[in-house]
Amino acid sequence: MKPKISYYLSHPIQYFSPLLREMSEEFDLHVYYFSDASIRGNVDVGFGQPVKWDIPLLEGYSATFLKNISGRKSLSNRIWDVVNPSVVTSLFKRDASIVIVNGWSYFSNLLTIIAAKMLGKKVWLRAENPLHQELKKSRNALRIKAVILKYLLFPFIDKFLYIGKESKQFFEYYGVKPSRLVYTPYAVDNELFQKESACLKNKELVKHQLGLPREKDIILFTGKYIEKKRPLDLIKAFHLLNASSAVLVMAGEGELRKEMEVYIHENDIKNVILAGFINQSEIARYYAAADVFVMCSGMGETWGLSVNEAMNFALPVIVSKTCGCAEDLVHDNSNGFLYEERDIKALSDGIRTLLENEELRGKFGNASLKIINDFSIQHIVQNMKAAI
Structure with a gap:
């Protein structure tokens, strides 16, 4: 029984x-x-x-x-x-x-x-x-x-x-x-996400379907535009990065949208896409199109299940140490990087390191997949x- x-x-x-x-x-x-x-x-x-x-x-x-x-x-x-x-x-x-x-x-x-x-x-x-x-x-x-x-x-x-x-x-x-x-x-649901990852292996095609430039690397954020998630930190890090070869895609919505738009406009930051709310049936495409995943959350982020999702797509991850999942999911310099919350330069440097080294991205991504299976x-x- x-x-x-x-x-x-x-x-x-x-x-x-x-x-x-x-x-x-x-x-x-x-x-x-x-x-x-x-x-x-x-x-x-x-x-x-x-x-x-x-x-x-x-x-x-x-x-x-x-x-x-x-x-x-x-x-x-x-x-x-x-x-x-x-x-x-x-x-x-x-x-x-x-x-x-x-x-x-x-x-x-x-x-x-x-x-x-x-x-x-x-x-x-x-x-x-x-x-x-x-x-x-x-x-x-x-x-x-x-x-x-x-x-x-x-x-x-x-x-x-x-x-x-x-x-x-x-x-x-x-x-x-x-x-x-x-x-x-x-x-x-690791099984579901890994199945979707296998079906979306043609990254260039997925980028085309999402209206993203095929030739550029994609930095991905998924989550609410709220203070806890600190989305402006990532925009500032991307601005500091000054990488014309990359696009920052922020899939989400929330009360900080206007503030984010103003910052992007006032600083004339190119290649930032505020994609809006993406429902569960479509989010897999964004992970499949991405090259690097970032979670820059602060206090109140008790875990961060988007990191689990991203790792099922064999993505390298950059996560703030404040996130509840950081100690479990991110093996620093093995499947991604950890950085101190609010340290914009450290976040930008981590992104830069991964964008400049495709082989390292692949190594970290494979490690992510192995870790998340546990x-x-x-x-x-x-x-x-x-x-x-």
Whole structure:
């Protein structure tokens, strides 16, 4: 008999759906969502526009949407964004032995954890907080949080599902013992992306289809134009680079677009393309066209799954050390470069090094592909099975 698991998530997420489908193969799984914002096409706060993902988010597993009485249509990590009293009813109705909760940002996360434990269920918590970002907070904030987590929240948790080295260190910092830790690496659908990569091997053709110059190298950014992602850092680094042989493609959207456009215009920067929001069915083409991938995010970037995606296309990656994934995915000077957040010159120098050396790009790209194969959905499910 398959272990019975109930998984509570804020809303359908494009990165999580493949994992839930894989879990359904191994477990008697039912997913409960606190909100349906991502499938209704509501305004995404980060992108600053309505977003409706064009891939199936609900296929291959069973799910229920719990009524959210908060009255809020969009999610922005505020505790009262989702309030679902029916969480309690759902826990009574389904006799799952294990309840997995993703994070503790919302009221309903906390309600699920407390109610599940009171009903005698095993509670597993999956979270992505990186320790190095945590330690940048004030001493008083850390003391208060230590009391809340160590003595109020974490006693309700049986297993802590960490996503990488920084996530593990975060839990350990707040007193979680090794016996309660389970490694569930942050992963995308590697099989799908590598299949798409194989189908898009003709880079010149892909560039032509996207309207990109075939003769130029492509530096790629994918993500929201918001402060956390620091897109202006990359534009400034590209300006400093002054490479007429390259094009900077920024696939995304958000509140910083106007500021980015003004900077590009005032500094007369050529060959920068603000491509706008690119949906999941099209993003593979941009990775296939790229020669270098950059993630320049700052505080609040708890991982950066776009790096996983890029590495599935055998791309060299340049990532700021602040990103949660940096220590796990980027082996400095092996599959890419790490640099200190906000260090525009170091970012520009890293890009220059890769643009000037095609052989090095190929070497780093192959290393990326090898590394990312260890960060798989199958690995997550195997470790969950072993933890039961």
